[in-house]
Amino acid sequence: MQLNKSDLNVYTALYELSTERPVFGSEADFQFALAWKIKELYPKAEIRLEECWIEEYYDDDGSGDGKNRYIDLVVELDGEIIPIELKYKTAKFRGEVNGRFYNLKPQGARDIGGYLFAEDIRQVESYIGQSSGKINRGYAVLLTSEKGYWELDGKGRLYEDFALPDRKLLEKRLKWHLPQTENKAMHWTDKYPPITLDGKYLIDWQLWDNSPAGDFRFIVMEVRK
Secondary structure, three states: OOOOOOOOOHHHHHHHHHHHOOOOOOHHHHHHHHHHHHHHHOOOOEEEEEEEEOHHHOOOOOOOOOOOEEEEEEEEEOOEEEEEEEEEEOOOEEEEEOOEEEEEOOOOOHHHHHHHHHHHHHHHHHHOOHHHHOOOEEEEEEEEOOOHHHHOOOOOOOOHHHOOOOOOEEOOEEOOOOOOOOHHHHHHHHHOOOEEOOOOEEOOOEEOOOOOOOOOEEEEEEEEO
16 A cells, blocks of 8 residues: 655554564564555655764754764655654564564563663654754654563552553653662663653553564654654
C-alpha cells in the first residue's frame, strides 16, 4: 500500500509493519524493517540508518558542541528532517515464526531499559528546532515482549522514575531513588545521570499484531517543537 500524501505518519508505518513482521531477530533487524516500510509508503523519502549527527546539523549559533551523536533512523521528506530513536527489548523465545527460526534472549534490566528510553526522548528533544528549523518533530519508539515494562510501576524501587507502566506521565526531572549514604549511589548516578524532559509524555502501550513469539507491545513518543 502506498499513501497518497507526503506527510510522514510513523504510526501508520508501525501498524503496517506489525501485520507483516510479528517478531524481529534484533534491534538492527527492527530498524531496517521500519526503514524499509517507510520507504515503501513514502518513495520520495531519503532514509539513513545509524546516522552520525555532528555540528553541521545545528544552526550557526554555536549551539552545537561538535560531539558525534548517532540517531537510529533519520527520514528526510519534503524538506523536513525527522529523527527516530528505536529500542527493542525481548523476553526469552526460541522457535519458528513464518518460516524463520528465532532465538531471542531474555534481556531483562528493565531499569536500564526505561532509563535509555527516557534518554532517547531527551535526545530527540535536543534536536527540535535545529538545522535551520527543518527539525520540527521526532520520535522515540520502544517495542518489547517483556511484560514487566507495562505491568510494573516500580513504586518504592530505585528505578521508579524510569518505570514505564501504562498511562504514566513522563515529565520534568527523572532520577534514581538511591540513598545518598550508599557508596554505590554516586557511581550509579555518574554513569546514568538524571534526565530532565522539556515536554510531557503519556505512556500508551499498543499491542503488536498477534506475535507467536510472545505478547509484544510498543509505545511511540512524539516530540514536537
